[in-house]
Amino acid sequence: MDKIRVIGGNPLKGCVEISGAKNAALPAMAASLLSAEAIHLENIPYVRDILTTRRLLQEMGAEAEVLEDGTATLKALDIRSREAPYELVKTMRASILVLGPLVARFKKARVSLPGGCAIGARPVNLHLMGLEKMGATCDVVHGYVEASTEGLRGANILMDTVTVTGTENLMMAATLAEGETILDNAACEPEVSDLAGLLRSMGGRIEGDGTRTIRIQGVKELHGCRHRVIPDRIEAGTFAVAAAITRGDVEVRNCCPQHLAAVLSQLTQAGAEITTEANSFRVRGKDPIRSKNVTTHPYPAFPTDMQAQYMALMTQGDGSAVVTETIFENRFMHALEMIRMGADITIDGRQALVKGGKLLTGAKVLASDLRASASLILAALVAQGETWIDRVYHLDRGYCQIERKLASIGANIERVS
Ligand code: UD1
Secondary structure (H helix, E strand, O other), X not given: OOEEEEEOOOOOEEEEEOOEOHHHHHHHHHHHHHEOOOEEEEOOOOOHHHHHHHHHHHHHOOEEEEOOOOOEEEEOOOOXXXXXXXXXXXXXXXXXXHHHHHHHHHOEEEEEOOXXXXXXXXXXXXXXXXXXXXXXXXXXXXXXXXXXXXXXXXXXXXXXXXXHHHHHHHHHHHHOOEOEEEEEOOOOXXXXXXXXXXXXXXOOEEEOOOOXXXXXXXXXXXXXXXXXXXXXXXXXXXXXXXXXXXXXXXXEEOOOHHHHHHHHHHHHHOOOEEEEOOOEEEEEOOOOEOOOOEEOOOOOOOOHHHHHHHHHXXXXXXXXXXXXXXXXXXXXXXXXXXXXXXXXXXXXXXXXXXXXXOOOEOOEEEOOOHHHHHHHHHHHHHOEOEEEEEOOHHHHHHOOOHHHHXXXXXOEEEEEO
């Protein structure tokens, strides 16, 4: 199994290009199941979760080509299986995104129920509640959600928790339902709007994406189209922290700074100097790094997917910072590894008290999930000596060549097979 070796101490300097957003690409690929015509996607990151989704679509009978240049062509003409097997769903919870499209177009689906994962329970009750409101029957049998319908009908659906993939699943299903669906307390994440844009290009009638209320008028069928997915705001945010924590000077290109407003504002409060252009920003890390509290919330607030990376930064702060995680109940696994590197972090339920100013020292650490892996690399970039990060398959699920990109701006990092 691959490991990542980092020798800390180098300030990062230079430019880095951001890849397409994994969390926008995954629903876009699932949306291809809504049409018999070809969907051409651009800016698809060549990462593990994308290749897992390709396999999932292929096993259902779809034509699915994903190339390293970021293009993908998907055509769901002959779908012989309406099933997402456990073997694939267990490695990637976002497989649940095929449920809405399959039920809407084929009136039947069998999708393995995703279990919990390292960061929490992660139920899908709201996905199922919404489909049932639209006239589907959803039963859990042998670990699978078995959903069927005579035909979906529009419905008023209020989700009591903001759920990103839940909103996406129901929005996709509603495009082919009869009549109007109103999704209330919907997720406003840019990835939801990106999917809405794709669905509109396929002939879907959707309004209000990017707000808490999304209205969808069902249509009889959807057609093929071409769509470019948005840049990955979490990858961009990770490089922003890399610049700040190493007191470097990095230009992050091919991204959408607007999608990162809360992250960039937080890093500015923590002392970094940040200038933004339309499609890029530049981060100059400064001394001292200021300890500032942060709380995660749904978009447009500070994202849970940046919490671990920000915690790495706070280990180098000039005082104490409280990091509060409100989205997932068990998302501090990285803290335990950072403590092994010398960080002073105390966890109390959903809060972590991070006392800054500690010298981190390289150690052997284990990545527990995707963003945790990135945060350990960030900590390693300022640690004294050598850090070995194990279980980097988590990293490969969602970051496109992160070690090459970091090396290109001066990090001493390599992948060892
Ligand atoms: C998505 C992102 C993930 C990000 C998360 C929160 C993708 C592929 N993944 O995950 O990177 O960390 O949003 O921004 O886009 N919940 C329920 N019932 C449900 C669904 C969710 O109670 O049916 C709860 C979850 O347990 C969690 C909260 O809602 O506490 C938010 O989860 P959700 O937005 O659904 O996360 P994902 O869509 O799985």
